[in-house]
Amino acid sequence: MPALTLAELQAHLGGTIRGDSETLVEGVASLDQATPRQLSFLLSSSYLTQARASLAGALIVPDKLDVELPQPCLALPYPHAAFAHAVALLQPAPPVAQGVHPSAIVAADAKIGPDVHIGPGVVIGSGASIGARCRIGPLSVIGPGAEIGEDCLLHPRVVVQHGCVIGKRAILHPGAVIGADGFGLAWQEDGWVKVPQAGRAILEDDVEIGANTCIDRGALDDTVIETGAKLDNLIQIAHNCRVGRHTAIAACVGIAGSTRIGAYCQIGGAAMIIGHLNICDRVTVSAGTFVAKDIREPGVYTSVQPLMKHEDWKHNAAHLRHLDALVKRVKSLEAKLKEN
Amino acid sequence: MPALTLAELQAHLGGTIRGDSETLVEGVASLDQATPRQLSFLLSSSYLTQARASLAGALIVPDKLDVELPQPCLALPYPHAAFAHAVALLQPAPPVAQGVHPSAIVAADAKIGPDVHIGPGVVIGSGASIGARCRIGPLSVIGPGAEIGEDCLLHPRVVVQHGCVIGKRAILHPGAVIGADGFGLAWQEDGWVKVPQAGRAILEDDVEIGANTCIDRGALDDTVIETGAKLDNLIQIAHNCRVGRHTAIAACVGIAGSTRIGAYCQIGGAAMIIGHLNICDRVTVSAGTFVAKDIREPGVYTSVQPLMKHEDWKHNAAHLRHLDALVKRVKSLEAKLKEN
Amino acid sequence: MPALTLAELQAHLGGTIRGDSETLVEGVASLDQATPRQLSFLLSSSYLTQARASLAGALIVPDKLDVELPQPCLALPYPHAAFAHAVALLQPAPPVAQGVHPSAIVAADAKIGPDVHIGPGVVIGSGASIGARCRIGPLSVIGPGAEIGEDCLLHPRVVVQHGCVIGKRAILHPGAVIGADGFGLAWQEDGWVKVPQAGRAILEDDVEIGANTCIDRGALDDTVIETGAKLDNLIQIAHNCRVGRHTAIAACVGIAGSTRIGAYCQIGGAAMIIGHLNICDRVTVSAGTFVAKDIREPGVYTSVQPLMKHEDWKHNAAHLRHLDALVKRVKSLEAKLKEN
Structure with missing residues (x-):
């Protein structure tokens, strides 16, 4: 050292x-x-x-x-x-081997930049391109036509599906899946028809994606993770989402289809954001929070239940089913007291 | 095009x-x-x-x-x-290569149907069978004795564990794990004993399973995903569950052991359903909802906290710990007003 | 049989x-x-x-x-x-092949114990050691310098990153990722700087880790899963966490950085625990519960919303935004009634 x-x-x-x-x-x-x-x-x-x-x-x-x-x-x-x-x-990271491991399966027409390391068992599809100085970890799969920018670090067992685009200096952790099909279903008579997902997943420069996180490809337009955004593990980004630049998203978050998250946001762990929403820049969503409507002003937003001893919770939570009735009872008391 | x-x-x-x-x-x-x-x-x-x-x-x-x-x-x-x-x-999907890639490791006694494509680095175990026209993506693992029906599409890096059964026309996305052990533990004196998981995971025809989704094998009986059910990414289906036909489940959902979901249901993203429940046909569970009891009537069910600015939330949520006391105070006011 | x-x-x-x-x-x-x-x-x-x-x-x-x-x-x-x-x-499990599969890529200086099975396509890095009688499933990756104890069972497609330590008799299910980087970010002027994660992930003896579960390596100190702890699928354990011995954690749980969970705890599915907390021994956290403060007494803790028909929920949940006002209205009624 x-x-x-x-x-x-x-x-x-x-x-x-x-x-x-x-x-x-x-x-x-x-x-x-x-x-x-x-x-x-x-x-x-x-x-x-x-x-x-x-x-x-x-x-x-x-x-x-x-x-x-x-x-x-x-x-x-x-x-x-x-x-x-x-x-x-x-404490510099251990040096990485150079060159293409002989067990890697690289399509004849893939473009491999200078000083690239391709690890054991990696599969690189037809027409894919790997930028200079990239390190592709063991058993990763780069689909046909996918583009990986310069200086990227793909850890073991990453998947980048066909046609997707990764910018420069990306870091993708083990098990990350970039560009799987979005969840596109259309109902027809007595069953679901799959809607082919024709868009791409695009990661701009300096993006980091955690272990086993999924960034779906777009249905028609693209899913985009903007420059400098950082995503932790086990996150789901659905089709057609856009995550703004320098936004950080903690683990276990789910963002449903077509939602746009602004720049400089911080999304706490296990927050869940439904589809077709707009979250403006500089919003902090607390951990565990459920977002079901647009957020138009910067600030901190929260929606969680406080922790209780289970016995207390049983007594308190039961009333949540009757809150509307309780409010009406209070209103009626107020009316009566006014009369008196 | x-x-x-x-x-x-x-x-x-x-x-x-x-x-x-x-x-x-x-x-x-x-x-x-x-x-x-x-x-x-x-x-x-x-x-x-x-x-x-x-x-x-x-x-x-x-x-x-x-x-x-x-x-x-x-x-x-x-x-x-x-x-x-x-x-x-x-916009037809790009054509897939034919035949078995030379780097695939296929057990001598595996049955491979006609017109099958097996990608680079795939591992197929002893006694497994792959139906006609299947496409098995790079670096997927089909365990010993597993059966894959006709016309299935397995994307890269799918795992189907030993003895599991996949019907016709299934689509399995990258990182999906079919038939890992259920979470079976028995307490003994001062530690957990693993309960071997002797059942299977069975996917009927026309099922789609999203990226990094897990369908556990059964403990004794089987875990079953019925015909036409569609599951998004990062979903957990625990041992002995049954998901009804044409039910659609959005991303990040967890369903605990032995729960049965009916047919034609729609389960919103990040919903969590505890074990040993019965959800009847044609139920919609809203995104982010927690289900802890049987649902016996079709309809839409919800249990989420509304989003608030954090400052508002702090004032409001504190009272949730005292809701029972609040209800008693209202009751006492009502009694007093009656006396008056 | x-x-x-x-x-x-x-x-x-x-x-x-x-x-x-x-x-x-x-x-x-x-x-x-x-x-x-x-x-x-x-x-x-x-x-x-x-x-x-x-x-x-x-x-x-x-x-x-x-x-x-x-x-x-x-x-x-x-x-x-x-x-x-x-x-x-x-119903004994099917016997496992012996020896190192010829397609495995094992570094020349890796130490492989006696009676070990290494499956097809496995990649074992420089200086790694594999204990006696281990079975390493197809397409798993053991990083440089990682140590796997005796009698471990790694299912297909497991990743153990560089320098991490797995005790004896561990069972790791498909897609598990041990020792990916923690989510360490430092803000600098107009963007995030990655904080290198210099700690390790350590699993003590008799630990089981579910499919697609992620145990991050520590930032400076180590992340530790103590003896006999059992983790289900799709769980996130962030950097520097410690999970106590014989604690069982159900699927879809997230535990944020530096939190310590005691021994003999049971964490229900989809529970979310924020960072830098201490949970004492023998605590049960109910499924779906959000924990945002220390727990210092054994017992059962809960924080979930009860399920309602969506129409009822709409009427009841709206009042949660005005609970503080409601409490003030009740207080004012009480004051008035006292005056009367």
Whole structure:
């Protein structure tokens, strides 16, 4: 593992050093786990007690945190992002093999860019193109005509279906499925007819897609995940959705067909958003929240039941079935009191 | 891409032509995106404004829509289904390779029907059978003794576990897992004992299963998905469930063990249904709804919290913990007013 | 299939025989489906009517069930666990091939223990180790440096990412992803920076992980699933979580980052638990429940909306937006009545 002084870290990350700039660190760890040769970080003053007790050799801290700490510090405006860069410097990912593994099945007319790694058992369809420096993990499948931009990292067992388009620097985690058919059904007499899904799934640049997440292809138009959007695991994005740039979506979220999520949104885990809605920019949807109507103003939106002991819940929840009646009883009391 | 006149489309789909029957279309698109050489459709009068503004060369419309439109139209009783057929005619799926790819690992005693395509890296176990004209996508695994009916389409990376049975014309999307063990646990002293799952997962004819959806095998009896049922992505069907014919289930739904869903039901996205329930035929469960008791009458059922601004939610939701007390307070007010 | 007398079953399972100990059974089935040559079971007196009508040749029953039954019985303190053992004896799983399939891609420096089976198309990375008697299903991927303990069963298409550790006797179902990156993002000016995920995912001994379930690796520290924990399908365990020993988690559950679930807990299907929480030992979270705060006392906790007909729901749910106002109206009525 590489070792760097605070001064060397500063050369990469910027910021201001507080304390000994020659302090050497050779790895990263959490405040609780760090040893005197490791770098750690704190995001706000809520972690001050932990920071003071930490054995870490140096810390990355927010520059607006004007507090003495026992450790030498590198102070920056975006401490979490700076720490992310420091992790990449101090604990670089293991190097990846080069070249096309002999067990990969690559169509003769697929275009493979320079310095690409294609792992064991990968299947690349006719007319597909793989951009320069891409790394395609073992047992992934790139369908006919699909396009993968430069510098993408596909982990093992990713599927990109035919004709779909992935921008530059995408990261796709194991089990992700890009461009499966949307759920298009038409009723006819006594059964469902499948509506062929003729659109594509398009991921713009710098998109990350979590493990076992599904981005369906469009029915006629395309499904689009805009630049810089980040999606966690086990998410469903239905056909014709559009997820705005730099929007982050936590795990287990479902977004039904043709819904548009704005830019800079944050969608909490397990939130569910029905179809054909518009969510404007800079909306935060709380975890577990169900969204069934448009959101036209930035802000935080929520719709969850508070947790109760089961016995309490039984007594309270039963009344939810009679809330309308309760309101009428209150109204009638109000009328009577007015009469009196 | 093939080009067809409205008269030729009518020969395939039936219906009545309104306007020039020689109008030529050579592709499909949404009302907003269609060009003068493309076919589009509308399902009801709510889309009339969009239809009038559309550049589409021709439209498929409901026959009961008695309205003049600028475009030549083909009017039919099931316009969405007719459009689905038209998409298949005008934008046929790319042709699939024939034969067994040399990299596939097919057990010597597996039965492979005529005109089957088996993709790269597919693994087919001992005693499995693959019906005529099936297409098995790259890196799929068909377990020992599993049976796949005629004309099935398995996309890449599908798993059908040992002994499971898939009917005719099934479509299984990437990452689908048919016949994994149900979650069978028995407590013994200080830990869980695994209950072997000895049943099968059975899909009858014309079933579609979405990406990364799981249909568990039965514990003793079988798990059954009946004819024509359609399941979207990331759905969990637990052991011993039965999903009735022509029932459609949207993404992210979970159905716990031994529950039976009737025929012609529609289960909205992210609905969760607990185990050992009976849901009768023709029930619609709204998206996001939690079902914890039998449903014995057809109709629409719902159980979701309305969305609020987070600040409003904080004020309102706190009272849910005291609803029982509130009802008692109202009751006491009513009693006092009666006394007065 | 092997045939066993009740006396032979008793030799394996313990317990007391009621009736003819020479009764021969040669398979297992549910009470409803069992034939006279098959063994079935009942867990409590609620199944007595079904048991009396059952054609089963013999039954496993709870020893505290002091009731005459028409069938010979084997009575034990843990009837479900005993039945689980009986299924394994009477319907043993099909034997697995031995050795490393020639199509598997095993790194030259991977350590493969004795009597291991490695299926077709499996990819095992550099420095990985596979314990004795493991069975690795077709098309699974074991990343560089990952360690799999003795006697594990990996079904087809499992991914264990680099450096992760799996204990002894684990069962991993198809599509499971162990050790994908956690969802670590840091905001910087106008976009998200990826926080490298430097921790591992660790599964202790006797853990079972369902189909398409995701256990993310830690950000800095590790994600840990403790001994004997059992997880169903389509579950998300985020980075730095800890799931206590012998805790069982049903399908579709999501647990956000850094949350700790105690030992002997049961988490119902589709429950969602937010990040940075502590749930103590022996907590039951009901299905569909949303947990947004620590739980410090054992017990059953719930937070779901009751199901209603949609029309009733519309009338009742609307008032949830005005619950705070309603409470104020009741308070004002109470004040007025006091004045009177």
